[in-house]
Amino acid sequence: MDLNILWFILVSVLFVGYFFLEGFDYGAGALLPIVGKTDNERRLIINSLGPIWDGNEVWLLTAGGAIFAAFPHWYATLFSGFYLALFLMLLFLILRIAAIEFRSKHESTVWRQRWDIGLTLGSALPAFLWGVAVTNLVTGVPIGPDKQYAGTFWNLLGPWDILGGLCFLALFCYHGCLFIDLKTDNKAIKVRVKKYAPRFFFAMLIMLVIWLVCMFLLSDMFKSMIALVLTLLAAVALLFSIFSFMKGSSGKAFIGTGAGIALFTFAVFAGMFPNVMISTLDPAWSLTIYTASSSAYTLKLMSIVAGCLVPVVLAYQIWTYWVFRKRLTESDLGGLEY
Amino acid sequence: MDVLMLARLQFATTTVFHYFFVPLSIGLSLFLAVLQTRYLSTGDEGLKKLVKFLGKLFLINFAMGVATGIVQEFQFGMNWSEYSRYVGDIFGAPLAIEALLAFFIESTFLGLWVFGWEKLSKKLHLACMWLVAIATTISAFWILTANSFMQNPVGYHLNEATGRAELTSFGELLTNSHTAYQYAHVFSGALATVGFFVLGVSAYQILKGREKQLFNIAFKQAAIFAFIGTVAVAGIGHFQGMYLVQEQPMKMAVADAHWNTSDNPDWAIIAFPDKANGENSFALKVPGMLSFLSYSEFGRQVDGINDIQKEMVAEYGVDDYVPNVWVTFYAFRVMLAGGALMLLMSILALLWQRPERLETKHGYLKLLIPSMLLPYLANTGGWLVAEVGRQPWIVYGLQTVSEGVSRVVPAPAVLLSLLGFIVIYSALLVVAVRLIQKTCREGLADGTIEQGPAMATAG
Numbered sequence: 001m002d003l004n005i006l007w008f009i010l011v012s013v014l015f016v017g018y019f020f021l022e023g024f025d026y027g028a029g030a031l032l033p034i035v036g037k038t039d040n041e042r043r044l045i046i047n048s049l050g051p052i053w054d055g056n057e058v059w060l061l062t063a064g065g066a067i068f069a070a071f072p073h074w075y076a077t078l079f080s081g082f083y084l085a086l087f088l089m090l091l092f093l094i095l096r097i098a099a100i101e102f103r104s105k106h107e108s109t110v111w112r113q114r115w116d117i118g119l120t121l122g123s124a125l126p127a128f129l130w131g132v133a134v135t136n137l138v139t140g141v142p143i144g145p146d147k148q149y150a151g152t153f154w155n156l157l158g159p160w161d162i163l164g165g166l167c168f169l170a171l172f173c174y175h176g177c178l179f180i181d182l183k184t185d186n187k188a189i190k191v192r193v194k195k196y197a198p199r200f201f202f203a204m205l206i207m208l209v210i211w212l213v214c215m216f217l218l219s220d221m222f223k224s225m226i227a228l229v230l231t232l233l234a235a236v237a238l239l240f241s242i243f244s245f246m247k248g249s250s251g252k253a254f255i256g257t258g259a260g261i262a263l264f265t266f267a268v269f270a271g272m273f274p275n276v277m278i279s280t281l282d283p284a285w286s287l288t289i290y291t292a293s294s295s296a297y298t299l300k301l302m303s304i305v306a307g308c309l310v311p312v313v314l315a316y317q318i319w320t321y322w323v324f325r326k327r328l329t330e331s332d333l334g335g336l337e338y
Numbered sequence: 339m340d341v342l343m344l345a346r347l348q349f350a351t352t353t354v355f356h357y358f359f360v361p362l363s364i365g366l367s368l369f370l371a372v373l374q375t376r377y378l379s380t381g382d383e384g385l386k387k388l389v390k391f392l393g394k395l396f397l398i399n400f401a402m403g404v405a406t407g408i409v410q411e412f413q414f415g416m417n418w419s420e421y422s423r424y425v426g427d428i429f430g431a432p433l434a435i436e437a438l439l440a441f442f443i444e445s446t447f448l449g450l451w452v453f454g455w456e457k458l459s460k461k462l463h464l465a466c467m468w469l470v471a472i473a474t475t476i477s478a479f480w481i482l483t484a485n486s487f488m489q490n491p492v493g494y495h496l497n498e499a500t501g502r503a504e505l506t507s508f509g510e511l512l513t514n515s516h517t518a519y520q521y522a523h524v525f526s527g528a529l530a531t532v533g534f535f536v537l538g539v540s541a542y543q544i545l546k547g548r549e550k551q552l553f554n555i556a557f558k559q560a561a562i563f564a565f566i567g568t569v570a571v572a573g574i575g576h577f578q579g580m581y582l583v584q585e586q587p588m589k590m591a592v593a594d595a596h597w598n599t600s601d602n603p604d605w606a607i608i609a610f611p612d613k614a615n616g617e618n619s620f621a622l623k624v625p626g627m628l629s630f631l632s633y634s635e636f637g638r639q640v641d642g643i644n645d646i647q648k649e650m651v652a653e654y655g656v657d658d659y660v661p662n663v664w665v666t667f668y669a670f671r672v673m674l675a676g677g678a679l680m681l682l683m684s685i686l687a688l689l690w691q692r693p694e695r696l697e698t699k700h701g702y703l704k705l706l707i708p709s710m711l712l713p714y715l716a717n718t719g720g721w722l723v724a725e726v727g728r729q730p731w732i733v734y735g736l737q738t739v740s741e742g743v744s745r746v747v748p749a750p751a752v753l754l755s756l757l758g759f760i761v762i763y764s765a766l767l768v769v770a771v772r773l774i775q776k777t778c779r780e781g782l783a784d785g786t787i788e789q790g791p792a793m794a795t796a797g
Contacts, residue, residue: 050449050452050453051449051450051452051453051454052446052449053449054404054445054446054448054449055442055445055446055449057404057408057445058437058441058442058445060408061408061411061437061441062434062437062438062441062442064411064412064415064437065411065430065433065434065435065436065437065438066434067430068414068415068422068426068429068430068433068434069426069430069431069433069434070430070434072422072423072425072426072427072430072502073423073426075414075415075422075426075430076415076419076420076422076423076426076744077419078415079412079414079415079416079419080415080416080417080419080744080745080746080747081746083416083744083747083751083755084751084754084755086412086416087416087751087754087755087758090408090409090412091758091759091762093408094405094406094408094409094762094766095762097401097404097405097408098401098405098766098769100401101397101398101401102398102401102769102770102773105398105773105776105777106773106776147423148745148746149746150746153751294426294427294430294504294505295427295497295504295505297504297505297506298427298428298430298431298504298505301431301505301508302431302434305431305434305435305438306438309435309438309439310438313438313442316442316443316446316447317442317446320446320449320450323450323454323457323458324453324457335455335456336453337397337452337453
C-alpha cells in the first residue's frame with residue numbers, strides 16, 4: 001500500500017472521528033429546544049457535552065489540516081469551490097461555540113433563550129451542510145482541467161444534495177438523542193427522548209434509502225464493491241441500533257449508530273476512491289489521491305507524525321470520557337460550568 | 339474593490355481579531371498553572387479562589403480564541419487556494435501537527451480542568467492546567483513555524499514538473515532562524531499581555547477594596563510577568579530588528595521610512611512618508627539612531643527603500659516591492675510606544691507592589707485599568723509590521739500575494755464573508771468584554787451560575 005492510499009484512509013478515519021463525535025454534539029445541540037424545556041433540563045444537556053465538545057471539534061480542525069498537508073489540491077479546490085457553503089458553516093460553528101460558552105454566564109431568561117436559538121441553529125446547520133458536502137463529493141462537481149471548481153454556489157444545492165443534508169441532520173439528531181439519554185438522569189428528558197428518537201430514526205431511514213437509490217443512479221459510488229458492502233453493514237448497524245433502543249438499551253443503540261456512522265463514512269470514501277474530487281465535466285479532470293497529493297517526502301513525514309500522535313490522542317480522549325462517565329442529574333447543576 | 343484587496347482585508351481582519359485572544363490564552367494558562375501550583379504547595383484556600391476567579395476570565399477569552407481560530411484553519415483554502423497549492427506540501431504539515439499535537443491537548447485537558455475540580459486528585463487536576471499551558475506554547479511554535487516559512491522560506495526546492503515548492507528538509511523548516519526570533523518575541527509578548535491583564539484586574543479590585551490581600555498576591559505575580567515579559571519582548575525585538583535588516587531589509591526600511599541608503603542614518607520618530615517622490619515630506623529625527631537600531635553601533639551604513647527597490651527589481655523583475663509605508667511605519671511606532679509605556683508601568687508595579695504602599699497610589703491603580711489595552715495595541719502593531727511589511731510577497735521571494743489568491747471565488751462572495759465575519763466577531767467581542775467586566779464586578783464572591791449556594795464556598 002502506498003502512502004497516498006494510507007493518507008486517504010487516514011483522512012477518512014479523521015472524518016469518522018469527527019462525524020461520530022460531533023455527530024452527537026450537533027444532534028444534542030439541535031435538539032436542545034425539543035428535548036429540554038426548562039432551563040435546568042437544557043443545562044443538563046449542555047453540561048453533558050461540557051468537558052468534551054471542544055475536543056470533539058478538534059477532529060474537524062485536524063481533518064482540515066490533514067487534507068492541507070497530504071492533499072493540498074484537494075484542500076484548495078474544495079474550500080475555494082465550496083466557498084459560500086463553508087463560510088455559512090464557519091459562521092454557524094462560531095455561533096455554536098459562543099452559545100455553549102456564554103449562555104449560562106448570565107442569569108436572564110431572554111439572554112439564555114437567544115443563545116439557545118444560536119446553539120440550535122449552530123448545531124443543525126453544520127450537520128445539514130456536511131450532508132450536502134458529502135453528497136456533492138459522491139456525485140461530483142464541475143471541475144475544470146485546471147483543477148479549479150467551475151460551478152456556482154447553487155450547483156451544490158440540488159434536490160439530492162438537500163436530501164443528503166436532511167438525512168445527516170436526522171441521523172445526528174437520533175445519535176444525539178441516544179447520547180443525551182446515556183449522559184443524563186432526568187425523567188422529563190427521558191420521556192422526550194423515548195418519543196423523539198424513533199421519529200428521527202425512521203425519518204432518517206426513509207431519506208437514507210431514497211438517497212442511496214439516488215446515489216446508485218447518479219454516481220459511481222456503488223461500482224465499488226467495498227462501498228456496497230460497507231453501506232450494507234452500516235444499514236445493519238443502524239437497524240441494530242433502533243432494535244436495541246426499542247428494547248430499552250440506549251448503550252447498545254449508541255454503539256449501533258456509532259458503528260453505522262463510521263461504516264457509512266468509510267463507504268463514502270471507498271465509493272470515491274481513488275478520487276478525492278470527482279469532476280462531472282470530464283472524468284480525466286477529477287482530482288485523485290495521486291494528482292492532488294503532496295510529495296512523497298511530506299507524506300512520509302506526516303505518516304510518522306500521525307502514527308505516533310493519533311494513538312496518544314485517542315488514549316487521553318477515551319480517558320476523558322471515562323472520567324466523566326457518570327450521568328448528570330439536577331443536583332449536579334450547582335457546581336457545573338455551563 | 340477587487341478580490342485581492344477584499345481577500346487581504348479579510349485575512350487581516352480575521353487574523354488580527356484572532357490574535358486579540360491568543361496571547362492572553364498563552365500567558366494566562368501559564369499564570370494559572372503557576373498560581374495553582376502555589377495553591378497546592380501552600381494549601382492557602384484563598385489562592386484557590388483566585389485561581390477559580392481568573393479561570394473564569396480565562397475561559398471567556400479561550401472560547402473567543404477557539405471561535406475565531408476555526409476560520410484560520412480553513413481560510414487558506416478559501417481565499418488563498420493558489421498559495422495553498424503552491425506551498426501546501428510544506429505549509430500544511432505544521433498546521434496539521436499543530437492540531438494533532440496542541441489543539442487536542444488544549445481542548446481535552448481544559449475540559450478536564452474545568453469540570454474536574456471534584457473528580458480528579460489535586461495533583462492530576464493541576465497537571466491538566468500545566469498541559470494546557472504547555473500545549474498553547476507548542477501551538478504557538480507550529481503556527482510561527484508556518485508563518486516563518488512565508489517570511490523566510492527554507493528547507494524546500496522548486497519542483498519544475500509540478501510547478502510548486504516542495505519540502506526537502508523538515509529539520510531546516512523547524513530550525514528556521516526566523517522562527518527563533520519570532521517565537522521568543524511572541525512568547526514574551528504573551529507574558530506581558532497576561533501581566534498587564536491581571537495587573538488591571540487586581541488594581542480594579544484593590545480600588546474597590548475587595549479581598550485586597552488576595553489581589554495583592556495576584557498583583558505581585560502579575561508584576562513579575564509584566565516586567566519580565568516587557569523587558570524580554572523589547573530586548574528580543576531589538577535583535578529581531580537587526581536580524582530583519584539582514585533578511586528582509588525592505589521591511590525594516592519601510593518600518594522606519596528610511597528612503598535613501600546612507601551612513602549613520604537618523605531615526606524618524608514621526609514622518610510623513612511620500613512614496614511618489616521617494617522621501618519623507620516631514621520627519622522628526624534622532625541623529626544616528628537608525629544605525630544603532632540596525633547594527634547595535636553608530637556610524638554604519640543602512641540601505642534605504644529606494645535602493646532596495648532597485649536591487650529587488652534587478653533580482654525579481656519589474657514590480658513595486660515597497661509595502662505600504664504609512665501603515666508599516668505607524669504600526670511600528672504604536673508597538674514601540676506601547677512597549678515603552680509598558681516598561682514604565684511594569685517598573686512602577688514592581689516598585690510599589692507592597693500592599694501598604696500600593697494602596698496609597700490611587701492614580702497609578704486607576705491608570706493600570708486602561709493600561710490593560712497597551713499589550714493589545716503593541717501585539718497588533720507588531721503583527722501589522724510583520725505582515726504588511728512582507729508585501730507584496732505571500733512567500734518572501736517566491737510568490738506574490740496576487741499570485742496566491744483564489745481564482746474561482748468572486749468578489750461579492752468575499753465581500754459577503756468579510757462583512758459576515760466582521761459582524762459576528764464584533765458582536766462576540768462586545769459580549770466577551772461585557773462578560774469579563776461582569777465577572778470582575780462580581781469579584782471573588784463565588785458567583786456560581788444558577789441558584790448556587792449564596793455563601794462563598796471556600797472549597
